[in-house]
Amino acid sequence: MTPMDPAPLRRDLVRAASLAALAPALPVAAQPAAAPAAAPTLRVNGAVHDLAGLDPRTTLLDWLRERLDLTGAKKGCNEGACGACTVLLDGRRVNACLVLAATLDGRSVTTVEGLARADGTLHPVQQAFIDHDAFQCGYCTPGQVVSAVACITEGHAGSEAEIREWMSGNLCRCAAYPQITAAVQDAAARMARGEA
Amino acid sequence: MQPFTLARPASLEEATRLAAAGAMPLAGGTELLNWMRLGIAAPARLADISRLPGLDAIAPLPDGGLSLGALARLNDVAAHPAVRAGYPVLRQAIHKAASAQLRNLATIGGNLLQKTRCAYFRAEESLPCNRRAPGSGCAALHGLNERHAIFGWTEACVATQPSDPAVALAALDAVVVVAGPAGARRIPLGDLHLLPDAAGAAADTALRAGEIIVAIELPGPAPRSAYLKIRERESYEYALVSAAGALVLDGRTIRRARLALGSVAMKPWRLPAAEAALAGLSLDDTAALRAALEPAFAEARPLSHNGYKVPLARNAALRVIGMIAEGHAP
Structure with a gap:
């Protein structure tokens, strides 16, 4: 791999990310802050990346998409309104468009690309979205899936009403909400049975 | 940017x-x-400042109250056992604010400093707004003002403060602790937000240059309290009107009432006269409760498109008392 040949770099990054991915749905432990002398780094789907030299304006979302080519998180509204950019930061769901990457030294991010197992087995939430046909155009789906993983692990998937309330930060302009709600309910049940 | x-x-x-x-x-x-x-x-x-050590702590105060570190995330404040048990109005207000992922980022201190959602203020193009460009006028005064203030506005600005937690904290008589170049000071929540002045829009808050909110202190618990948020969508939407209430009861009799309205002014709007009139009334005497609230709304000054907010706010105040009476679950 050379700097002149970015395509293998992308593939290697994605592969490294999947190999290093932790068990799905487990919050990733916060990393201790790096020593002052150390270069700032951010762990994404298990792989450590350098944050040095970033324009401070770079959001986590732009950094994931433009630097790491992790384009699962989508830029919908870029103002925290749509949820399409939802990722897990130290295991908690956040809007990646509202976080400056340069502030994340020593922390861990999981994107939708980091949910499946290394052998390609989908996360139960991903499988449930397929089984319930829980998307139409698909644009909001990565954010919905990541948000649903957090919704379930937070314990906010106990009923249809609770899922609708705690998933309300993810808009679906195709209005696949009934199928999304069913998928989250199903995935929560599968995960409770230990099928994760 | x-x-x-x-x-x-x-x-x-x-x-x-x-x-x-x-x-x-x-x-x-x-x-x-x-x-x-x-x-x-x-x-x-x-x-x-997001990772300054210690500023996200939630800890009991010697007087029986609770200190909320300014950097505590909204979801963490709502989930805290002491908030859950003692301050349901705050827990409910937080859970009705923003979305789950925004509440994992947003801090309780920063939430109080959010600016109005007035569409003219937030416009990408340049529109008359004294808060954006002093002296440019107020496009909302005779414009699309159905979501704007019914109390405390001037011709310079008719906007509202949108925070839900601020309304709960106002009803709880919270105190904002700030640190600054001249040292620390304490600001009652009711004095944090400034109403617009006559000449132009005032500053949003009483914070001085260099001051940073470090904590929000709550007096003793208010277990009989609730938050009602009325909006056009059931979830993830700003309030048309909201009401926070905290009662001290003796059986079915109100001993002490605290009420604050949201989205009706540039600050949480306490109702001191109504609160005094409610003391001694029975929760079951709806006519008397309504009569106690009524004078507060005679002072309302609706704009061209938001007359609906006056009865809506009055009914919200009445309903939040009812929610507390029914022991509405947080």
């Missing part, structure tokens, strides 16, 4: 020094980043 430099102060003292020199503190970032995108703010320097 204008270019800026990013400082990461290692201490609160360093943060206030940076802020006094013009840096804008960055905590959750859910408001500040959008201000910079819209041009509402264009700081040359940000001071990232």
Whole structure:
């Protein structure tokens, strides 16, 4: 791999990310802050990346998409309104468009690309979205899936009403909400049975 | 977004020094980043205070109250056992604010500093707004003002403060603790937000240059309290009107009432006369409760498109008392 040949770099990054991915749905432990002398780094789907030299304006979302080519998180509204950019930061769901990457030294991010197992087995939430046909155009789906993983692990998937309330930060302009709600309910049940 | 430099102060003292020199503190970032995108703010320097140690602690106070560290995330405040048990109005207000992922970023201190959602203020193009461009006028005064103020407005600004937690904290008589270049001071929540003045829009808050909110202190628990948020969508929407209530009861008799309305003024709107009139009334005497509330709304000054807010706010105040009476679950 050379700097002149970015395509293998992308593939290697994605592969490294999947190999290093932790068990799905487990919050990733916060990393201790790096020593002052150390270069700032951010762990994404298990792989450590350098944050040095970033324009401070770079959001986590732009950094994931433009630097790491992790384009699962989508830029919908870029103002925290749509949820399409939802990722897990130290295991908690956040809007990646509202976080400056340069502030994340020593922390861990999981994107939708980091949910499946290394052998390609989908996360139960991903499988449930397929089984319930829980998307139409698909644009909001990565954010919905990541948000649903957090919704379930937070314990906010106990009923249809609770899922609708705690998933309300993810808009679906195709209005696949009934199928999304069913998928989250199903995935929560599968995960409770230990099928994760 | 204008270019800026990013400082990461290692201490609160360093943060206030940076802020006094013009840096804008960055905590959750859910408001500040959008201000910079819209041009509402264009700081040359940000001071990232989001990881200052100790400022996210939630701890009991010696007088029986509770201290909320300013950097505590909204979801963490709502989930805290002491908030769950003692301050249901705050827990409910937080859970009805924003979305689950925004509440994982947004801090309880920063939430109080959010700016109005007035569409003219937030416009990407330049529209008359005294808060955006002093002296440019107020497009909402005779414009699309159905979501705007019915109390405390001037011709210079008819906007409202949108925070839900602020309304709950106002009803709880919370105190905001700030640190600044001249030391620490305490600001009652009711004095934090400023109403617009006659000439132009005043500053949003009473914070002075370089001051940073470090904690919000709650007096003793208010287990009989509730928050009612009325909006056009069931979830993830700003309030048309909201009401926070906290009661002290003796059986079915009100001993003490505290009420605050949201989205009706540029600050949470307490109802001191109504609160006094409610003391001694029975929760079951709806006519008397309504009569106690009525005078507060005679002072309302609706705009051309928001007359509906007057009965809506009055009914919300009445309903939140009913919710508390029914022991509405947090």
